[in-house]
Amino acid sequence: MTTVINVPPSLDDVTFEQVLDQLAPLPADEKILVDARHARWASPFGLTALLTLAQTRAERPAFAPPEAEETVSYWNRTGFFRYAAELFDIVGSSPRQKPAGESDVLLEITPIAKSDDVHEVVGRIQQKAQHILTRELNLDAKATMGFAMTLSEACQNIVEHAGRGGWVAVQTYKWTKRLGRRVVVIAVCDAGVGFRQSLESAPGRTRSDRWDDAMALEEAVVRGVSRFRDPGRGQGLAGVRRYVGRWDGKLSVRSGNARIAIVPSWDDDVALREGLAPFAGAQMQITIPERTAGR
Amino acid sequence: MINHIDLSTVLRRTVCDLYSNLVTRPTGAAVRTAIETQLAELGGRTVTVIDFSNVGLLDYSCADEVVAKLLLPYCDDCPPRDAYFLFRGMSETHLDALEHVLERHRLALVLQQEDGAPTIIGAVSEAERRAWEATLGIGGGSVGEIGGAAGLATEETEMVLEGLARRRLMMRIEDQWVAVGSPS
Incomplete structure (x- = not known):
């Protein structure tokens, strides 16, 4: 039997929870069909999270692509179908894949598994980011290098902690509903061990009475705790937090059944959500908004 | 070298x-x-x-x-x-x-x-910064000379200079102190 998992028309970090809610009661070896026929739009988080979802399944899932041509065209430009074809059985005709490097997307979906992959994405983003961040988002030229640094540290979380490969994507778009301004969004998703298990592997760690995904996220994201004893560790996420704070951005990290967020004044998200549907690994989103006069 | x-x-x-x-x-x-x-x-x-x-x-x-x-x-x-x-x-x-x-x-x-x-x-502490900048400013010197230039007591200057040397920010050459980065 195949269970159909419906993808909402607009897929982002918030609506992806609807996908996970449908997935939660199913065993990992149950055959699923991820039905994206009615999807019209997806954020970088939504697309990388769909690939991550496929990695968590013991039984290769099926995938029904969006029906809307322009949606397929955009998802294709992000590189989604190149990797989806490796992870899903595509239902119907698989969209013609665009060769890598021909896209208007800021950073196409890129697999991250090793240090060299981080060099690669940092090199690619530097070429494209300066123009977009300064001209389209009115950010200071200084923001460009910090942006690449933030991307580097976010990707390194996969290399250093996940225990398996993940995905990164970067895109700019106008966030009409919540902000009415353009944003640049970095999404980094993996289906690895997640923050709680990573911190549990720290040598000599003693568990406290309250120990769960939410607390692991608080320790890592807010207090800069790492599984390594080395006092130099934990600076990457702290640096990401500082960059996000400096440019009035938002950072959210989901792991296990919890999600933590550094929430700017323009957003009404809550800082910590617990009791979400469980999901393997860690999923991070960094959102930097366009700078407007007076901000 | x-x-x-x-x-x-x-x-x-x-x-x-x-x-x-x-x-x-x-x-x-x-x-x-x-x-x-x-x-x-x-x-x-x-x-x-x-x-x-x-x-x-x-x-x-x-x-x-x-x-x-x-x-x-x-x-x-x-x-x-x-x-x-x-x-x-x-x-x-x-x-x-x-x-x-x-x-x-x-x-x-x-x-x-x-x-x-x-x-x-x-x-770096305020005293360390003052001692280091004073040493650089006078082109190196003895504890007394550096203390005078930095406005620090001799005992404190000596302690601060020892600390700076331990942190590889200052070199001691016999009884003279030279800030790393000084024109040689």
């Missing part, structure tokens, strides 16, 4: 000849190992100029691996050799990553600025 290390050359030689960014811990560890190997071949007292001029991006992880982990053993009671370091060619974004790393480890270093003037960055 003055030894010059161009980090972008080390990066290309040891990691990949296409890279110009110092990012990721494995990259930082490889570059630091190459620097340590070069230092091990030198004898006696050395000042090593570490040049960031042709480095694109420096992230926190790499700054920790290349700079903090390079300096930490030299600030120990038994440093591996009598080596001092002068950093140059750092951009504002390099410094952004580096300053947090130095603070985290309570380290400091001497940076040669664009105009050639040296300065100290990182975790």
Whole structure:
């Protein structure tokens, strides 16, 4: 039997929870069909999270692509179908894949598994980011290098902690509903061990009475705790937090059944959500908004 | 002896000849190992100029691996050799990553600025900064001379200078003290 998992028309970090809610009661070896026929739009988080979802399944899932041509065209430009074809059985005709490097997307979906992959994405983003961040988002030229640094540290979380490969994507778009301004969004998703298990592997760690995904996220994201004893560790996420704070951005990290967020004044998200549907690994989103006069 | 290390050359030689960014811990560890190997071949007292001029991006992880982990053993009671370091060619974004790393480890270093003037960055107390700048300003001197220039009591000056020397920011040559980065 195949269970159909419906993808909402607009897929982002918030609506992806609807996908996970449908997935939660199913065993990992149950055959699923991820039905994206009615999807019209997806954020970088939504697309990388769909690939991550496929990695968590013991039984290769099926995938029904969006029906809307322009949606397929955009998802294709992000590189989604190149990797989806490796992870899903595509239902119907698989969209013609665009060769890598021909896209208007800021950073196409890129697999991250090793240090060299981080060099690669940092090199690619530097070429494209300066123009977009300064001209389209009115950010200071200084923001460009910090942006690449933030991307580097976010990707390194996969290399250093996940225990398996993940995905990164970067895109700019106008966030009409919540902000009415353009944003640049970095999404980094993996289906690895997640923050709680990573911190549990720290040598000599003693568990406290309250120990769960939410607390692991608080320790890592807010207090800069790492599984390594080395006092130099934990600076990457702290640096990401500082960059996000400096440019009035938002950072959210989901792991296990919890999600933590550094929430700017323009957003009404809550800082910590617990009791979400469980999901393997860690999923991070960094959102930097366009700078407007007076901000 | 003055030894010059161009980090972008080390990066290309040891990691990949296409890279110009110092990012990721494995990259930082490889570059630091190459620097340590070069230092091990030198004898006696050395000042090593570490040049960031042709480095694109420096992230926190790499700054920790290349700079903090390079300096930490030299600030120990038994440093591996009598080596001092002068950093140059750092951009504002390099410094952004580096300053947090130095603070985290309570380290400091001497940076040669664009105009050639040296300065100290990182975790330094007010007394340390005054003593170091006074030493640089008078071109080196005795404890009494430096204390006078810095406005510090002799006992305090002596203690501060010893601390700066232990942190490889100051050199002691017999009864004279010289700030790292002073024109020789």
